Amino acid sequence: MxxxxxxxxxxxxxxxxxxxxxxxxxYLGGGQSLLPVMKLGLAAPTDLVSLAGLAGLKGFKLDxxxxxxxxxxTHAEVAGSAEVKKAIPALAALAEHIGDAQVRNRGxxxxxxxxxxxxxxxxxxxxxxxxxxxxxxxxxxADAFFxxxxxTALQPDELITAVRFTVPEKAAYAxxxxxxxxxxxxxxxxxxxxxxxxxxVTGAGPGVYRIPELEKALTARFxxxxxxxxxxxxxxxxxxGFASAEYRAHLVGVMAKRAVAACG
Ligand SMILES: Cc1cc2nc3c(=O)[nH]c(=O)nc-3n(C[C@H](O)[C@H](O)[C@H](O)COP(=O)(O)OP(=O)(O)OC[C@H]3O[C@@H](n4cnc5c(N)ncnc54)[C@H](O)[C@@H]3O)c2cc1C
Numbered sequence: 273m274x275x276x277x278x279x280x281x282x283x284x285x286x287x288x289x290x291x292x293x294x295x296x297x298x299y300l301g302g303g304q305s306l307l308p309v310m311k312l313g314l315a316a317p318t319d320l321v322s323l324a325g326l327a328g329l330k331g332f333k334l335d336x337x338x339x340x341x342x343x344x345x346t347h348a349e350v351a352g353s354a355e356v357k358k359a360i361p362a363l364a365a366l367a368e369h370i371g372d373a374q375v376r377n378r379g380x381x382x383x384x385x386x387x388x389x390x391x392x393x394x395x396x397x398x399x400x401x402x403x404x405x406x407x408x409x410x411x412x413x414a415d416a417f418f419x420x421x422x423x424t425a426l427q428p429d430e431l432i433t434a435v436r437f438t439v440p441e442k443a444a445y446a447x448x449x450x451x452x453x454x455x456x457x458x459x460x461x462x463x464x465x466x467x468x469x470x471x472x473v474t475g476a477g478p479g480v481y482r483i484p485e486l487e488k489a490l491t492a493r494f495x496x497x498x499x500x501x502x503x504x505x506x507x508x509x510x511x512x513g514f515a516s517a518e519y520r521a522h523l524v525g526v527m528a529k530r531a532v533a534a535c536g
Contacts, residue, residue: 274316280325284431287321288408291429294319299431301383302346304375329382329433334359337439343382343432350381360401362443362461366393369447371454382432388424388479391455395480396445399472400461404436421478440465444534446527450514458520460527462535464494471528476509476520486528496529
């Protein structure tokens with residue numbers, strides 16, 4: 273790991289200003305993705321700007337039909353939040369099954385979204401719940417935020433401050449976890465709102481994505497049987513030592529059925 277300067281600003285404006293000044297700076301959330309990447313020599317930032325002192329990134333707030341979750345909340349805080357359990361229990365359950373206890377106690381919502389691992393769990397919730405990612409300078413809709421393998425709409429010095437999740441009528445997340453890391457080999461989030469059903473898939477492809485045919489079928493008939501009427505294509509899906517593209521396509525169907533059934 274290379275040497276780096278460490279900064280611990282006290283507010284969002286100071287954090288952004290510090291990163292702007294750095295030659296090759298990075299924000300440091302829980303360090304659960306960034307530090308392994310640095311240890312492997314895949315990133316060598318000159319400056320780490322810690323977000324740990326930014327009180328404004330914590331907290332949960334119900335705002336009309338949306339639940340606003342601070343980007344600095346750890347996965348364990350999201351899993352344990354009474355507000356989240358009441359408004360969107362599926363989100364609390366998703367957070368409860370991320371990684372292990374250490375990852376859940378350090379890793380943050382903002383870090384997970386900025387890193388945008390193709391097997392991460394939160395992107396499925398953000399996309400299915402039609403959430404808005406709030407940064408220090410703008411609001412980015414979920415459909416525009418995720419742009420492919422480790423690619424988001426964020427500018428290099430842009431700081432995620434909160435995520436505004438639409439509270440659904442019903443929602444559930446079903447994941448087939450990797451047995452070691454608990455990352456999603458395939459994870460499917462299904463959310464029903466008065467505007468229709470949204471289905472988001474993580475782990476199966478190079479980035480999180482929606483399945484419009486499945487959304488249409490489930491909007492017409494919200495039942496596990498309706499999932500079976502849609503053919504899930506393996507085209508473009510990941511194929512590796514853990515699972516072939518065809519097996520992942522099969523899992524998408526199975527996880528989608530389980531998620532719809534879990535909506536009750
Ligand atoms: C063993 C292990 C198992 C895991 N299992 C899972 C799993 O099952 N499911 C899952 O979803 N994830 C899993 N993870 C990943 C974990 O959820 C990470 O915590 C998360 O991906 C990154 O969050 P972080 O706060 O640690 O971010 P960091 O590692 O600190 O940062 C990651 C990236 O995000 C940037 N960043 C951080 N915060 C912000 C912000 N607020 N605004 C803008 N940029 C920011 C950083 O600059 C960096 O580029 C696992 C990780 C490990 C090590």
